Amino acid sequence: MAKITLDNLAHSYKPNPATEDDYALKELNHDWVDGEAYALLGSSGCGKSTLLNIISGLLTPSQGRILFDGKDVTRAPTAERNIAQVFQFPVVYDTMTVHDNLAFPLRNRGRDEAYVAERVNEIAKMIGMEHMLKRKARGLGADEKQKISLGRGMVRKDVNALLFDEPLTVIDPHMKWELRTQLKRLHHEFGHTMIYVTHDQTEALTFADKVVVMYDGRVVQIGTPEELFERPEHTFVGYFIGSPGMNVIPARVEGATAHVGGAEIALGQGYGALSGKVEIGIRPEFARLSQSEGLPVKVRRVEDVGRHKIIRADMFGQEINIIAGEDDRISPDMNRVSFDASQVNVYADDWRVQGAAA
């Protein structure tokens, strides 16, 4: 277990990166605190796997350093870093039994057989495969194979960090839940530093203490699930997290008021002069549809998703989403929307602006 420090780290797959666009991973400084569970969240191609592979040593960054507990390991090979990694698709040694698969990392490090057997049994119990230990890995289903991969990642107690690269993609939905819960329990029990790459927000938010949201090769926000929900630092975070995502509406902001299409929206805080592209962001959860209060909207359709209703509406030609309670009655004459002033965020050029108390 170790603190992992990224110092000025950046990576480009091109040999001579010139502009910032050439970098798959843009300059980054960050400390991964020892013993925390992180999720790296972002859409495909945002650089999250690149970052993971740099940490595990499968990739050498084109710039910057990476330190484990203050020791520079930037050029150290994977084996020396003492990390474990689980990949997106199951990697098992087909010709070995389940037992030998789980024992492989320990045997390669010369641990004695008694210890190996003990650890393998422990892990097998954890992944629910103790009755299959004697079977060949070949011929097992994809989710069983992936459980073996997970088990092989966890079998060593002394790893510096456990890295997961979208490990649950091939697993059945009900198994996903179970495995994620087990990973969490494991984290509480042993306190490994864990980094979990995913593009699934539910996975990220339920697994991690801290979520690192990446967008276009850049880390846009690091925060607890709550922070990401209430104060998205970047419009991408607002849009990517939440279902549906945050409403982002172009606006003109003056003091504690936002002007949208001639109407006014009250803001919880006051803002100075803003330059660039100014937008306000409101989560659908903090918008309310009514007959009398707020701005005029035209309701397009109402979707009932079970727990609540999602109202898709037009406001000054801009599509916005509103969430209403499952039991709320939506009537045709409800054509006004109001917002919770304290939950309206202001963005200039996609980045959140911190206001001053009005």
Add this chain to the structure above:
Amino acid sequence: MNKTVNQKAWFLVLPVLILVAFSAVIPLMTVVNYSVQDTFGNNQFFWAGLEWFEEMLHDDRMWNALKRQLLFSGIILAIEIPLGIFVALNMPKSGFWSSFCLVLMSLPLLIPWNVVGTIWQIFGRVDIGLLGYVLDKLGIDYNYTQDTLDAWITIIVMDVWHWTSLVALLAFAGLKSIPDAYYQAAKIDQASRWKVFRYIELPKMMGVLMIAILLRFMDSFMIYTEPFVVTGGGPGNATTLLSIDLVKMALGQFDLGPAAAFSLMYFLVILLISWVFYTVMVNLDKKGM
């Protein structure tokens, strides 16, 4: 569901049936015909029954050719399969040099068998051949036309030169199909180079290797042209492999009956050994080696 009966469909199969009949069935039956009869020319045939088969089975000549044949196939498999794997493992995985190697390796496969034989026949000659001349000057007594061992070494090296590429190309295809994640996982698990080969590369190559072994076995078991051109089966009968012996018997001595019986048994032996190979390997594969 009702099936529509349409007898016209037979006409669609007919061309294939005719083709197969003329290319395989009729010629094979002709051989069967010769194998159970005796002929003295003038198209006079006498029924011989299984006489030729019995005679061939008690004939040392065929057994000796079969022994030589098995020895030859065994040796070339034992060399070409490991060597092919070794070459494939050491080939560049991608980029210009990978393509370059692939083309270079394909070259021997594109040379007609007759030409391969001629190349080695000349190459090994002591008077004008580069190999023979150099060996002779180095003081090594090498003469494939007179020494049995030299003749064997020559045809084996020739076959290895000609066909190792095939094994290497197949093994390379198998290696290319292994996702990077396997190698990365092996690094993380601290697997040694040998273990990467034993537990990742070899299992993933098994499928294509099986094909390679079968192909090389069948081809080598039927080899004719190259040794015929180089040694003509000599010195003596030292390199008279099965097909060379068969041709000598059928066309050299014009013993059509015994030669036909010989051919059929030859064919059955190949079929049998290939089947055994295949069954054993499929079972191994199921058990996961």
